[in-house]
Amino acid sequence: MKDQEQLLKEFQEKIDREEKIEPKDWMPEEYRKTLIRQISQHAHSEVVGMLPEGNWITRAPNLRRKAILLAKIQDEAGHGLYLYSAAETLGIDRDTLIDELLSGKAKYSSIFNYPALTWADMGAIGWLVDGAAIVNQVALCRTSYGPYARAMVRICKEESFHQRQGYEILLALCRGNAAQKKMAQDSLNRWWWPSLMMFGPSDKNSAHTAHSMNWKIKRFTNDELRQKFVDMTVPQANVLGIKIPDDKLQWNEQRGHYDFGEINWEEFNHVVKGNGPCNRQRLDDRRKAHEEGQWVRDAAMAYAEKRSNKIA
Amino acid sequence: MKNWPLFEIFIRSRNGLDHKHVGSLHASDAQMAIENARDVYSRRLEGVSIWVVESKYITASDPGDKDAMFEPAVDKIYRHPTFYKLPKEVDHM
């Protein structure tokens, strides 16, 4: 029997060799716990993320937009499922994960606690929120835990249409009349800063970064990813002809990056703690959907049991 | 309520290729697992055929036995064609 220290050493060597960790491999408890927390938070975000957009399905301006929005939201449900399955390979079951979301114990991305007020928000969400998610997720395709990395590869393949359809919505509005362009600008004003917050606290205040980087759960820090997102998005806003609401935003020749203003961390913490504009409503909606679906789950199981008894 | 069991999903992306493991999902029975697998793992023509099997029926080798299981193959390089040095004229054999 190998001792703990030896196992830990071999584990780290494996990670340093870029070998993936698979479900039945030995892993430190802390690695397992970190992954369960991160993957389930990610799964919950996909699921809760359907709510602000679901709000607009019946009000999409035409059939083409409606079909696209439906397909996009269906993808997000799929993403949630891929991720729940990946989390389950770590020895936690689905019902526990769902309970943790519904009881408010588990977290999900704070961005979904902001309301989607206008049709332009469907554009801003696709462009900025999915855009930020993609930056995060592309980096996670190389994460050290095999099932998580594979789920990410699958998700990344599907995400790029999400961002493009959102951008296309804004493009149509920006090429429209003055009121439409104003609507696009207004949604950028509201979604810009919360999108930057999606990358989490600044590196100097991030509790988990060092460990996660060592174990290659995370491959880039929050601030690195945030910078990547800003650099990628500014030129896209210019093409739309709308203005990012940040007076400090400026190209820095020396760094080869855009400088940008300080995030309102007070607001960030406020929303994370459950006091954003829609935290309550989102969880209520999830709970209601879960409770109202109970009879369907029960009936399906009863039917399956009855059928298998007949066969037996 | 009893929980829906977990199924492993295998998809053949096109005829001529093997079914490949793509992930897992919960369903009340195998039929529902196939229907859900279509929605979850094949929204973009990823497959032409789906296999599902309840996860509990899969027996896996122990990663701790990896060396004992697979090491014996390491020193049998004569199982590979490159082991045999032949004259150049016939080396494409």
Ligand SMILES: [Fe+2]
């Ligand atoms: Fe997603």
Ligand SMILES: [Fe+2]
């Ligand atoms: Fe998405």
